[in-house]
Amino acid sequence: MLFYGTPLTSPLMLGTAQYPSPEILASAVREAQAGVITVSLRRESAGQKAGQAFWSLIRELNVPVLPNTAGCHTVKEAVTTAHMAREVFETDWIKLEVIGDSDTLQPDVFGLVEAARILSEDGFKVFPYTTEDLVVAERLLAAGCEVLMPWGAPIGSGRGLNNVFGLRALRAHFPDVPLVVDAGIGVPSHAAQAMELGYDAVLINTAVAKAGDPALMARAFRLAVEAGKAAFEADPMEARDMAAPSTPLLGRPMLA
Amino acid sequence: MNIVVNDEPKVVAARTLATLIGELGLADARIATAVDGAFVPASGRENLALTDGMKIEIVAPRQGG
Numbered sequence: 001m002l003f004y005g006t007p008l009t010s011p012l013m014l015g016t017a018q019y020p021s022p023e024i025l026a027s028a029v030r031e032a033q034a035g036v037i038t039v040s041l042r043r044e045s046a047g048q049k050a051g052q053a054f055w056s057l058i059r060e061l062n063v064p065v066l067p068n069t070a071g072c073h074t075v076k077e078a079v080t081t082a083h084m085a086r087e088v089f090e091t092d093w094i095k096l097e098v099i100g101d102s103d104t105l106q107p108d109v110f111g112l113v114e115a116a117r118i119l120s121e122d123g124f125k126v127f128p129y130t131t132e133d134l135v136v137a138e139r140l141l142a143a144g145c146e147v148l149m150p151w152g153a154p155i156g157s158g159r160g161l162n163n164v165f166g167l168r169a170l171r172a173h174f175p176d177v178p179l180v181v182d183a184g185i186g187v188p189s190h191a192a193q194a195m196e197l198g199y200d201a202v203l204i205n206t207a208v209a210k211a212g213d214p215a216l217m218a219r220a221f222r223l224a225v226e227a228g229k230a231a232f233e234a235d236p237m238e239a240r241d242m243a244a245p246s247t248p249l250l251g252r253p254m255l256a
Numbered sequence: 257m258n259i260v261v262n263d264e265p266k267v268v269a270a271r272t273l274a275t276l277i278g279e280l281g282l283a284d285a286r287i288a289t290a291v292d293g294a295f296v297p298a299s300g301r302e303n304l305a306l307t308d309g310m311k312i313e314i315v316a317p318r319q320g321g
Contacts, residue, residue, distance in 0.1 A: 015321030025319070040320025043262040043313065044287050046280040051316020055286045058317065068320045076293060083295035084288035084315055155321070205321035 001178045001200040004093070004125040004146055006064075008201060010035035012191075012225045013066065013180065014218065015205025022057050024214050029061050032218035037063045038095055038203065040070050041085055066127060068095040073108070075115045082119050094119060095149070095182075097129045105155040105183075109136045113143050120144025129182050132166035134173055141177065148177055149203065152194065153184025156206045160190035164197070171198045188217075188224030195228025196236065260311045274301035276312065287316045 014034035019025035029037060039058060044051045058065060067085035072078040075098060082094045098115050100108030107130055116126045120143055128140050132150040140148060150170060153159035161167055162184065171179060181194040182203040191202045204221055211217035257268050261280070270276035273296060277283055289296045290313040296304055306312075 015319075017319040017321045019319070038320050040318045041288065041315040042318035044282065044285065044316035045262065046282060049282075049285060049316075051287070051318055052285055054319060055317040070320055080290050080293060080295050083297075084290060087297060088286055088288045088315070088317055203321075 003127075003178050003200075008035035008064075009033070010222070010225070011195065011199075011201040011229060012222055013038065013182075013201055013203040014208060015203065016058070017205055018209035019214055022053070025209075026057065026061060027215040028208055028218040029063060031215045032208070032222050034063055034218075035201070036066050036203075037061065038066045038068055038205070039089065040068050041081060041088060064093075065089050065091060066093050066095050067091065068129075069097045071099065072097060073099050075111045075118070078111070078115045079118050082115075082124055083122075086124065092123055093125050093127065095127045095129060106151070107131060109133065112136075113139045116140055116145050117143035127180070132163055132170050134170060137170060137174065141174075146177070147180065148174065149180045149182035151183040152181045152190065153186075155183040157184050158186025158207055159184055160186055161193055161197075164193070167194070167199070168197055188220045191221055192224040192228035192231070195225055196231045198232050257306055258308050259306055260309070262312070262314055268306070271306055272302060273304040273306065273312070276306060277301060277314070280314070282314065285316065287314050289314055 010033050012032050012034050013036040014032045015038045016025055067089045069078040069081040072081055078098050086092055098108045098111040099105055112128055116128050119126050126145045127147045127149050128145050129149050130136055137148050153162040178200045180201040180203055181199050185191050185204050186207050194202050208214050208217045259266055270279050292311050
């Protein structure tokens with residue numbers, strides 16, 4: 001599946017926040033063999049210049065970057081942030097977040113659709129952080145989005161795929177749209193499950209960054225994503241309610 | 257000139273956004289700017305005249321999820 005005409009080298013998208021150190025972040029990105037890394041923008045102080053060191057690091061990592069609009073609660077903030085990100089990171093890709101609720105960090109889907117339309121018309125390639133709602137998904141596509149990023153569970157919660165039925169329905173409804181589970185994945189089995197559902201990618205941050213050994217966890221996610229993708233392509237069996245013997249009954253000796 | 261940079265009140269000599277960036281030692285830094293909530297591209301900083309009370313945001317790359 002192409003993301004705005006571009007193939008990803010890996011379906012694992014990795015966030016860059018919350019790592020114990022820049023060195024550990026770098027080793028996690030390498031172990032994950034991430035296809036994309038997400039980045040952000042924050043205020044730069046004249047004295048510290050923290051952003052300049054981070055910019056050098058991401059240049060060294062040499063992985064495509066997807067800037068986000070994290071923390072934006074209004075359309076205006078998100079649109080302005082996207083413009084600043086496009087200039088700083090030299091990419092028209094934007095992971096669009098318009099947050100609607102501070103406790104759950106769930107997207108304000110009304111503002112999201114509006115911001116997605118404004119940015120798409122302005123030449124941005126929008127990756128909208130959304131819910132699994134089919135109608136919202138339709139509106140986002142009509143607004144110009146060519147990728148959808150439904151949440152698995154609230155950001156940073158690690159609760160996995162909260163609504164497997166909804167995510168499966170989204171996949172079935174939009175077979176040709178690149179779909180990414182963004183947010184809520186806690187352990188590699190969650191990522192494998194998303195890939196088994198036929199999702200095209202997963203975006204992980206906290207689950208890797210907050211693990212005891214982020215680099216090892218990054219490797220675990222790489223393997224899980226690879227396994228889940230292969231499983232989907234291999235066409236899994238249907239689950240059933242009753243047992244069915246796997247060993248043939250024919251030829252069984254009569255020993256009773 | 258009294259302006260606000262990243263939420264901090266400042267008294268500056270600069271008359272344009274471009275000279276302000278220089279005054280702050282950020283001329284060669286990878287940054288983006290907004291004035292009163294609107295994006296100002298790098299190419300527009302030279303012609304953006306500062307006025308009293310302007311709210312300037314200066315951002316740079318940072319870790320994100």
